[in-house]
Amino acid sequence: MxxxxxxxxxxxxxxxxxxxxxxxxxxxxxxxxxxxxxxxxxxxxxxxxxxxxxxxxxxxxxxxxxxxxxxxxxxxxxxxxxxxxxxxxxxxxxxxxxxxxxxxxxxxxxxxxxxxxxxxxxxxxxxxxxxxxxxxxKPPRQTASRVPFETLTLREIEVLAMLAEGLGNKEIARQLDISDNTVKFHLSSIFGKLGATNRTEAVMLGMRHGFIMV
Missing domain, CATH: 3.40.50.2300 (Response regulator)
Structure with missing residues (x-):
């Protein structure tokens, strides 16, 4: 050719x-x-x-x-x-x-x-x-239960911001003076509301929705 x-x-x-x-x-x-x-x-x-x-x-x-x-x-x-x-x-x-x-x-x-x-x-x-x-x-992300997107609480936003800083569960718990189990509870709620499957995706979605800035 x-x-x-x-x-x-x-x-x-x-x-x-x-x-x-x-x-x-x-x-x-x-x-x-x-x-x-x-x-x-x-x-x-x-x-x-x-x-x-x-x-x-x-x-x-x-x-x-x-x-x-x-x-x-x-x-x-x-x-x-x-x-x-x-x-x-x-x-x-x-x-x-x-x-x-x-x-x-x-x-x-x-x-x-x-x-x-x-x-x-x-x-x-x-x-x-x-x-x-x-x-x-792409359509707006929804949770597994197909419910509309929910906003995060102030505490959840605090936890999400610390995730964005790369902090682990124990460091988050220490800085917020809460237990490790409470941190896990907040993370579970954040993942469910944002439709995220892991910490990195939660941070990216949090940035997209304007909850945090990095």
Whole structure:
């Protein structure tokens, strides 16, 4: 197989130059052309279809690019570089034809790897975008009994804060002047209310719900 043919869409001339240089520096890639928008790119390519188009734009710009290409051909894979990483725009882009969504400050080597992965039919997300997508789409955590989330008492918040500091049960008991069994009781209540299965998860959920700050 020959090198992956890559085209670039970016409003900024400097960005187009930088992405072209990145493509030309990789033996596995071949630069096919660049333009400021999708319509200009189609004119530039004169009917030739690239394997991958790198778009320095908002995720939904992939729709305009798809419309600009001849629907008689299989559309190219898309690698979108964006600053707009909110959950809705990411999800909308992924339900379209974008096969890679990266932040604009992604390292050059990672962009090249994403281009190759997209050409192979894989979906690529930067770690930051994946975290936002998962956090925005997963349902609120519930307890095993499926009851609504409960708030913590002041004492439970104190215990949770000490967990976050890495204190063990005996140290917590000593600092709060309570028994080890009482600490275990509070931990059991905290785990149940937060839906946590271990100490680390309890601390993470406590931070997410604003009970503690680390």
């Amino acid at each position: 020959g090198p992956v043919r890559v085209a670039v869409v970016a409003e900024s001339p400097q960005t187009r130059i930088s992405l072209q240089a990145l493509v030309e520096a990789s033996p596995a890639l071949a630069f096919a052309g660049s333009a400021a928008d999708a319509d200009m790119l189609v004119d530039c390519l004169a009917g030739s279809m690239p394997d991958v188009v790198v778009i320095d734009a908002e995720p939904l710009a992939s729709d305009a690019l798809k419309a600009a290409f001849d629907l008689g051909h299989a559309p190219p894979a898309l690698v979108v570089l964006t600053d707009d990483a909110d959950t809705d725009s990411i999800f909308d882009a992924l339900t379209g034809d974008a096969t890679a969504i990266l932040l604009r400050d992604t390292m050059p080597g990672e962009i090249v790897a994403s281009i190759e992965a997209a050409a192979a039919g894989l979906c690529v997300l930067s770690p930051e975008i994946l975290a936002r997508l998962l956090d925005g789409r």
